[in-house]
Amino acid sequence: MIAFRQIIQEMAAEKLHLGLTILAIAWATVSIASMLAVGEGLRQGLIRTTSNGNGDLIILTGGFATLDYGNFSKGKQLNLKPDDVDVLRALPSLAQVEPSAVWASSVTFKDNGTWQQPLAVYPQYKELTGLQVTAGGRWFNPLDIKEQRKVIVIGRNAAVSLFNEDDDYDWDNTPDLEASPIGRQVKVGEEKFTVIGILKNNPSNIENGTPIDYAVFVPFTTWQRFHVNPSLGAINIKPAPGADREKAAATARQVIARKYGATTEDMQLVQAQDMLLRQKTMRQFLIALQSFLGIIGLVTLAVAGIGIANVMYATVKRATRDIGIRMAVGAKPGAIKLHYLIQAFITISIGGAIGLTLTYALVQLLQNIPIQGSGFYDYLGQPTPELSFSIVSVVIFALSVIGIAAAWFPANHAAGITPLEALQSE
């Protein structure tokens, strides 16, 4: 019931207006799609940085009492001990519990030192925090633990600052290692350690914000060998899958507080920080950012929509006589309306397709530009714009809504003309 061919012919007769409308729609599509893609890229980057390191852990630490209760008076410190881990491991809501301790000495090689003091950990710590060792080296093994070996694994940037001769160290652009440090001797305090592994670059943090790239690790038992009645730095907890994270954290605090005769009321004395919750807030912020960018794009699209409506009104006005002819030979108002809705649909489809193709090309281009060695860029998780399926869907949905809204009124107007009025126009 629709003269499809004539829709095309009519459009062909309006090439200039049509071209400009298509351009406007294409531009609006590029702006909305690329803004959403940039937002998505940032979001994905953040997910990358936080899904390893301490990203999904609960970090349990001891602090100073702020309440007088039981064994604790105000200002007294609670020090976590290695055997605390055992009581926590008994809890079913916790999947993994790993202690870590800070060896309070600096790591040195010749005149160079590291920024971070060594962390004493068990081999399981690697899997817990997603550490990776570069080829040629290795991570701690059970024998290192058993024999309390003096071996050390070093974060990549820490290794560069220790072993590279070059003095002018650029924080934003870490140079490559000049030679493999595996097998070399470094000092922790006065003790000599052998380097057995260098970590791969990883922009994430561990513990309470130590960058993996700058961290240095020694076997937990080796640290114990050199310290009498030592205290832990933190206990890293991974809740069981499906467990209520908040409850798991509360239970862990409660167990530790009870063990030391303290109160769980004192939030400073036993602290449990859920890194995932922190990350969630960040994700929410990014979703908000993405929505904001999307809204800007949507406004652009709405402006394009007004353009479509205008051009359509003009087209209908110019075609009034033709509308009269169609009606005179039997076109129903609905057919006339459909005629202009289809015309708008075709225009928008072409504009949208061009816009999405351009955006796709743009995104591909940006994804292929190598940006490397920028600290800030790494920190953001090396974000690149991503034209995901959901973004394309959102864009198409927005285009459809705005296109229909823009075409509806001119099409209705066209359908409302009486045949005689239309024939007598001009």
Place this chain on the structure above:
Amino acid sequence: MPLVKLEGVTKHYESGDESVYALDDVSLIIYKGEFLSILGPSGSGKSTLMNVLGCLDKPTSGFYQLDDHDVSTLSCNQLAAIRNNKIGFIFQSFNLLEYATALENVMLPLVYAGVNIKKRRAKAAELLKRVGLEDRMSHKPNELSGGQKQRVAIARALVNDPQIILADEPTGALDSKSGAEIEALFSELHHEGRTLIVVTHDISLARRTKRIINIKDGKVVEDEILDRSSAIYRRREGD
């Protein structure tokens, strides 16, 4: 059983303090197969009458029955359907779609009738042949002469096999030779048994018709049957 029955049809225009009765209490009966011309001075209401008959315009008051349908009560969509399959309208200014070919113009009513593309093409081609334009099918209106354009319009008016063909000054924009061709075509259509109503200032065209209605100031002032030998009128006399 009359094909067209008008009773007290009035069309009233009010613009400012001016009040015009384009049609003033017109009553008229037209039978199937009639060939009828409407004459009258400019502004007398001829086109208004044709537009009412062609369901392009609604009368202010009065009753209009076309082939069993009480047209005055129909909705926009129903009127569109009537225009589509009962009426063929031919205009002085042709009213063809400029960017469509002759064939596409003739096919247009069939599009809205929901006829499939193959049948559309065949039927339209057949009618273009009928009006002598078989070699002009893919020409656009601006590549056709006035007479050819009007023949395309006639083919379009015929394509749905309408009950009634309405022509408002069909030769008004044509030179005398083209006009004569159109007149001959109309006579042929009449002899095929079609019902034709023609508004014209052209005496030679009016003489070909079998009945002349004269309109003045929106009123029918004369209704004259020219050829009582014609079968329809003989039958009516016998009634």
